[in-house]
Amino acid sequence: MSNKIAVTFARLSQRNEAKSVQVARNITILDAARQAGVDIEATCGLRGRCRSCRVKIIKGDMPPPTVQDAVQLGHDEVLEGFRLSCQTRMLGDTTVMPMPPKAEEGHKILAAHDSKADTSVLHLDSGIKKILVQSDTPVEEHHQTSDVEEILSSIPDLKSTEVALRCIRKIPLELRKQNGVLTITGFNGDIIDIEAGDTTDHSYGVAFDIGTTSVVATLLDLQTGEQLASAGGVNAQAVYGGDLMSRIAYAQFDTKKLTTLRAKIINQVNEYIRQCCSAANVNPDHVYKIVIVGNTCMHHIFLGIDVSYLGLAPYAPVVRENLVIPAEELPLKAAPNAQVCMLPIIAGFVGADTVACILSTRIHESDDIRVLVDIGTNGEVVMGSREWLTACSAPAGPALEGAQIRDGMRGAVGAVEKVEVKDDFVCSTIGDVPAIGICGSGLIDAAARLIDQQLMDANGNFRKHDLDELPTDIRKRLIVSEHGHREFVLVWGEEGGKTNAVGITQGDIRQLQLAKSAIYSGIRLLQSVMNISDDEIEQLMLCGGFGNYINMESAKTIRLLPGLSNEHISYVGNAALLGAQMALLSEAERQNAYEITQDIQHVALAARPDFQDIFVDSMTFMGSRFPTSARSSRRKKKNQRQKHVV
Amino acid sequence: MMQLDTQFFDYEGPEEPELMIPEGWEDRAPAGWEWETLWEAVETGDHIYTDERVREAISLNIDPRVILDDGLFPGFNLQADRFSAQVIFIPEMLISARAMKAGLALIRPLLAAQAEKPVGTFVIGTVLGDMHDIGQSIVTIMLENAGFNVINLGTDVHPDRFIETAQKESADLVGFSALLSTTVYYQKVTIEEFLNAGHRDKVKILVGGAPTTQDWADECGADGWGKDAVDAVKLALKLVETPRAAWN
Numbered sequence: 089m090s091n092k093i094a095v096t097f098a099r100l101s102q103r104n105e106a107k108s109v110q111v112a113r114n115i116t117i118l119d120a121a122r123q124a125g126v127d128i129e130a131t132c133g134l135r136g137r138c139r140s141c142r143v144k145i146i147k148g149d150m151p152p153p154t155v156q157d158a159v160q161l162g163h164d165e166v167l168e169g170f171r172l173s174c175q176t177r178m179l180g181d182t183t184v185m186p187m188p189p190k191a192e193e194g195h196k197i198l199a200a201h202d203s204k205a206d207t208s209v210l211h212l213d214s215g216i217k218k219i220l221v222q223s224d225t226p227v228e229e230h231h232q233t234s235d236v237e238e239i240l241s242s243i244p245d246l247k248s249t250e251v252a253l254r255c256i257r258k259i260p261l262e263l264r265k266q267n268g269v270l271t272i273t274g275f276n277g278d279i280i281d282i283e284a285g286d287t288t289d290h291s292y293g294v295a296f297d298i299g300t301t302s303v304v305a306t307l308l309d310l311q312t313g314e315q316l317a318s319a320g321g322v323n324a325q326a327v328y329g330g331d332l333m334s335r336i337a338y339a340q341f342d343t344k345k346l347t348t349l350r351a352k353i354i355n356q357v358n359e360y361i362r363q364c365c366s367a368a369n370v371n372p373d374h375v376y377k378i379v380i381v382g383n384t385c386m387h388h389i390f391l392g393i394d395v396s397y398l399g400l401a402p403y404a405p406v407v408r409e410n411l412v413i414p415a416e417e418l419p420l421k422a423a424p425n426a427q428v429c430m431l432p433i434i435a436g437f438v439g440a441d442t443v444a445c446i447l448s449t450r451i452h453e454s455d456d457i458r459v460l461v462d463i464g465t466n467g468e469v470v471m472g473s474r475e476w477l478t479a480c481s482a483p484a485g486p487a488l489e490g491a492q493i494r495d496g497m498r499g500a501v502g503a504v505e506k507v508e509v510k511d512d513f514v515c516s517t518i519g520d521v522p523a524i525g526i527c528g529s530g531l532i533d534a535a536a537r538l539i540d541q542q543l544m545d546a547n548g549n550f551r552k553h554d555l556d557e558l559p560t561d562i563r564k565r566l567i568v569s570e571h572g573h574r575e576f577v578l579v580w581g582e583e584g585g586k587t588n589a590v591g592i593t594q595g596d597i598r599q600l601q602l603a604k605s606a607i608y609s610g611i612r613l614l615q616s617v618m619n620i621s622d623d624e625i626e627q628l629m630l631c632g633g634f635g636n637y638i639n640m641e642s643a644k645t646i647r648l649l650p651g652l653s654n655e656h657i658s659y660v661g662n663a664a665l666l667g668a669q670m671a672l673l674s675e676a677e678r679q680n681a682y683e684i685t686q687d688i689q690h691v692a693l694a695a696r697p698d699f700q701d702i703f704v705d706s707m708t709f710m711g712s713r714f715p716t717s718a719r720s721s722r723r724k725k726k727n728q729r730q731k732h733v734v
Numbered sequence: 735m736m737q738l739d740t741q742f743f744d745y746e747g748p749e750e751p752e753l754m755i756p757e758g759w760e761d762r763a764p765a766g767w768e769w770e771t772l773w774e775a776v777e778t779g780d781h782i783y784t785d786e787r788v789r790e791a792i793s794l795n796i797d798p799r800v801i802l803d804d805g806l807f808p809g810f811n812l813q814a815d816r817f818s819a820q821v822i823f824i825p826e827m828l829i830s831a832r833a834m835k836a837g838l839a840l841i842r843p844l845l846a847a848q849a850e851k852p853v854g855t856f857v858i859g860t861v862l863g864d865m866h867d868i869g870q871s872i873v874t875i876m877l878e879n880a881g882f883n884v885i886n887l888g889t890d891v892h893p894d895r896f897i898e899t900a901q902k903e904s905a906d907l908v909g910f911s912a913l914l915s916t917t918v919y920y921q922k923v924t925i926e927e928f929l930n931a932g933h934r935d936k937v938k939i940l941v942g943g944a945p946t947t948q949d950w951a952d953e954c955g956a957d958g959w960g961k962d963a964v965d966a967v968k969l970a971l972k973l974v975e976t977p978r979a980a981w982n
Contacts, residue, residue: 133915135945337915399916400863401890547826573820598823605825694865694889703868704832707825713778 095120096183098146117143117151117173117184127327128186131491133334134174136160138492140330145169149180214310215276215675216376218288219243223268235259239270239282247277254416254424255282273376273425276675280376280414281425290374292316294361294423295668297441298382298390299323300332300465301489301498302633303356304665307364310377313673316368319360322498324352325389331465331486332385332437336399339389350392354418357390361422375423378415379672381431381664383439383466391418391430402692403436410682431671431681435690437481442468443681444667445631449660452477452684456626457618459611460663461649463634465489469610470688471618477684478617480691482610487603488528488634493596495588497525504530504578504590505637507537512561515578515590522587523579529637531600534578534592536642539711543576546708548597550574569593601707604648609706611650613699617691622650631663645710751815753777759804764794769805776809779829781836788837798844806837807879814876818964827963828868831875838878852883854906854974857899859887861920866913869943872963873909880967882907893920893927900928900937906974909966910956912943921946922954929955938973942966 095117096108109124118141121128131140136156145151146169153166154175161170173184223242226233236251236259262270265284273281273291291310296303304320328349329335339346357380365372380390384405388395391413393406415426431440442462451458453474460470467482490496490503497503502524506516515530517523526534538544541562543551555563565577574594581589615621628649630638640657643649649657671678693699759769775783784806791801813830816822856877858870867889877884885903887895900908908928912918921941928934941956951959958973960966 135915135947333915340916340919399914400920401865401917547829548823594820594823598825601823601825692865694867700828700868700871701832704825704828707828 093178094181095124095178096147097121097124097126098183098185111178113179114177117171117176117178117182120178121173121184121186126186128173129327129330130174131326131330131334131486133329133331133337135334136172136175139172139494140491141173142170143173144185145171145182146185147183149178149182151176151178151182210313210670210674211676212311212313213674213676214291214293214377214672215678216291216293216310217274218291219272219274220286220288221270221272223263223270225263225268235263239263239272242268242270243272247274248279251279251282252414254414255279258282275376275412275427280427281373283373287374290371292365292370292375293377293379293672294364294375294426295665295672296357296360296378296380296382297444297662297665297668298353298357298380298386299441299633299664300335300383300386301326301330303353303360304662305357305360305364306665306669307361307368307370307375308669308672310673315669316370317364319363319367321356323386324356325349328352330489330491332383333399333483335389336385336395340396340399343394346389346392346394349389353386353390354420358420358422361420365422372423373425375426377672378420378423378426378428379431379668379678380428381440381444381668381671383441384433384436385439387430387433387440398436405433405436405439408433408685410678429671429678431668431678432685434479434685434688435481435692437466437483438468438479438690440681441664442470442479443684444665444671445663446470446477446667446684446688447670447677447681448663448666449629449631452680452687454626457620457624459614459625459628460660461607461611461628461630461635462632462664463488463607463630463638463648464632467607467610469607469614471611471614471620476618477688478614478691479688480610480614480693482606482693484603484606485599487596487599488531490525490527490531492599493526493531494593495525495590496531496596497527499527499529499634499637503527504534506530506639507533507578509537509541509562511559513537513565513578523590524588526578526590526592527637528634529639531592531596532604532646532648533639533642534576535597535600535709536639536645538576538592539645539709542711544597544709545713546711547713548594548601548707548709549713550576550594550597567591600646601709604646605703605706608647608649609699609702610693612702612706613693613696614691616698616702617696622652625650625652625656628652628657629660629663630657631660633662635659636661647706647709651710750821751812751819753808753812756804756808762800762804763796767794767796769808772805773809773812776806776830776833776837777812778809779826779831779833781833784833785836785840788840792840792844798841798848799850801837802841802845802879806834806841810834810879814964818962824868824872827872831872834875834879838875842878850881853881853971854883855885855903856882856907856909856970857885857887857896857903857905858909858911859891859896860889860911860913861917861924862890862892863920864912864914864917865889866911869913869963870909870911873911873942873960873966876963876967877970880971882970893924896924897928897931897933901933905937907940907970908937909940909942909970912941912946915945918943918945918950921950921956925955940966940969940973 091113092110093113099106107124111120129140132138139160156175157166157172221242223239262284271287293310294307296305303323306315307317328338339349410432411430413428415423415428431443433439457473462468465486467484470479490498501519502521503518504515504523504526505518508514569575575591577591579590581587644651772787817827874884874886910921912921938957940958941951942960948959958969960969
């Protein structure tokens with residue numbers, strides 16, 4: 089019996105083809121998929137804790153289900169041939185249908201056009217300077233000179249005589265192409281490019297925000313500040329774990345895996361540079377400066393720095409400073425002449441993206457107290473004014489991005505994003521198509537409506553008492569699922585599986601509570617550190633792709649955000665990308681970023697003695713508690729006692 | 735449409751745990767005394783009221799063991815059973831644990847004064863590299879409820895500290911908590927250090943935490959794994975039943 093088996097991955101759509109691969113017997117389907125170059129998303133980081141990597145076995149030896157298969161997929165799906173690809177090992181030749189046709193087309197990523205650097209307030213000073221020179225070529229053999237020396241002698245106000253090997257290699261040709269007419273490009277005085285002819289009008293830069301979930305790029309004209317093109321999409325590393333910690337765990341103490349993650353993001357960055365340049369009809373050789381912001385983990389992985397210790401207390405980053413790296417060293421082959429500027433980092437979980445957000449929202453210059461909240465898998469909170477700034481990370485986990493929610497999905501076409509109640513529950517989906525799942529903003533809305541309608545109490549328990557008082561249409565939405573857990577049906581499915589039912593389970597509510605409590609307690613804790621009351625907060629600014637779609641009232645109802653009045657809450661768009669653009673256009677801003685990291689006070693939540701109390705308090709929603717069923721009988725004979733609010 | 739009606743009538747759902755009222759509690763309390771509001775306070779996590787009532791009970795010279803068994807346990811055990819049955823979740827368990835903690839803080843010194851003999855000594859902590867303590871603090875309270883002498887080393891605990899403490903306190907059991915997928919690795923490392931120190935066969939080792947599984951417990955060489963706090967305590971009780979002599 090051969091130890092090799094053949095695995096075929098069926099094609100999902102017109103766009104891709106079936107892929108076959110020979111693999112060792114007994115490897116997981118997911119490992120086989122990776123060898124075949126088929127991307128299967130594994131949100132929980134291969135732990136069998138979610139359903140994202142499920143596949144259907146359509147031909148061949150049916151591998152026995154694992155315990156996790158049974159738990160996550162349920163009896164029926166296991167019988168139909170569904171398996172978790174991260175858990176199931178194959179014993180023989182198999183044909184597999186990869187599953188995520190929870191089509192994430194049209195995944196809402198904060199498009200770059202939502203955030204443009206306001207160049208009116210910015211002094212354009214990108215550090216890139218191009219000058220036109222007329223250089224001589226060596227003429228006499230006895231002149232002890234060289235091409236480089238001739239060129240250098242033609243440059244006025246020369247600051248540095250170092251010329252990169254990459255430039256030297258180009259010189260023989262460029263120097264003679266147009267009889268010594270050359271454009272010299274410098275970055276803060278260093279020569280970074282030499283080319284024939286007059287190209288002084290062309291200098292471009294790209295700003296990147298590399299998030300755990302999504303990556304966004306914009307191409308800017310460095311001389312005018314004008315935005316020329318943008319590109320964006322899901323971070324290609326997402327298949328190796330949806331959240332930061334699974335990403336770190338994947339690469340921990342394994343250089344090969346770190347290299348895998350790094351290759352994914354380097355390719356993606358290269359691709360976006362090409363896309364932007366081609367869309368704007370810009371020669372990629374004229375991209376001279378790239379600014380990259382991202383959380384500490386994304387920053388380190390991009391640079392190929394070991395993230396093993398980032399996942400272990402005290403979660404220290406390997407490097408925090410501003411870094412400037414020639415593109416060829418990374419390598420970013422799509423922009424060979426660029427200098428890649430990595431903005432500095434505050435702490436292990438408060439990265440360059442947060443620094444960029446501060447930069448663009450100007451909290452560090454504000455007279456009043458401002459709060460910046462980035463709601464994400466690894467959320468961050470920044471609070472303060474020009475006097476005193478504090479920051480903390482608020483690890484919300486991936487629930488708000490739909491992971492580890494039974495019917496959860498990202499904000500893509502078909503996701504329930506809005507829930508309203510008139511006579512009955514009415515859900516709207518992204519793209520107005522039949523619902524296939526629920527995204528974070530939908531989850532927040534749904535929870536808020538359950539509270540409004542008194543279908544759920546402050547502790548997140550579904551209503552169990554006096555059900556007869558509810559309107560029939562609403563009452564019948566409260567069901568018990570096949571696993572014996574309570575659930576609220578938001579969208580009824582049609583018989584025959586033509587459309588899916590979408591519901592919210594008691595377990596989903598618990599995940600939501602953990603997630604929103606992290607953010608809410610982050611805000612509360614910084615308030616406690618700085619001794620700031622709600623009234624003193626002039627502006628609470630939500631940033632990041634997610635903040636845009638949240639209904640503020642719902643966010644207040646579930647206590648994701650403090651109950652400030654609406655004029656004190658605003659949405660500031662992709663502030664991280666905006667900050668990256670500012671650092672791209674202005675070296676002074678890039679220097680400011682460094683000052684910010686030196687002045688800000690990082691507060692480590694877990695190390696604070698009052699954190700656990702605040703965290704527990706933050707888990708509750710607005711509204712009151714239901715009596716529990718066991719208590720309702722007792723409460724009749726119970727003496728009145730003074731109730732203390734918890 | 736789905737087959738609603740049957741499910742709809744099923745909404746009452748699975749049997750829910752009920753409050754176990756301690757038998758004959760009236761005989762152990764002063765005339766006219768009631769525990770019911772304290773049961774409810776612990777159940778709902780009203781730590782301020784719990785503190786008040788326990789102080790009141792102590793001032794009336796009610797036996798601390800009675801306060802614990804009749805006053806504090808019923809509400810907390812109800813929540814623990816609900817937690818185990820997935821009727822409630824971490825938030826309510828924590829809220830309830832906070833009230834329990836408030837009561838225990840008052841009772842514990844009195845119990846110690848009475849020289850109550852613990853069922854065993856349990857050293858617990860979160861492994862090196864991990865700062866989370868919510869999980870292990872629930873387990874700690876439940877272990878204390880179950881009568882263990884619990885030594886909680888806190889978070890980010892170096893393997894050497896686990897070993898030193900286990901040796902010094904002659905611990906029966908040691909538990910390692912890890913809440914991050916990046917730190918579970920140190921559960922294995924710590925167990926290896928116990929082996930190197932020659933103390934592995936003197937203790938039973940339990941592992942737990944969100945990213946852990948029974949498979950992981952087997953792989954890292956632990957004696958047991960609890961899927962939740964309730965499970966962990968059951969396991970601990972089972973393990974101490976085996977006389978320690980038999981382990982050596």
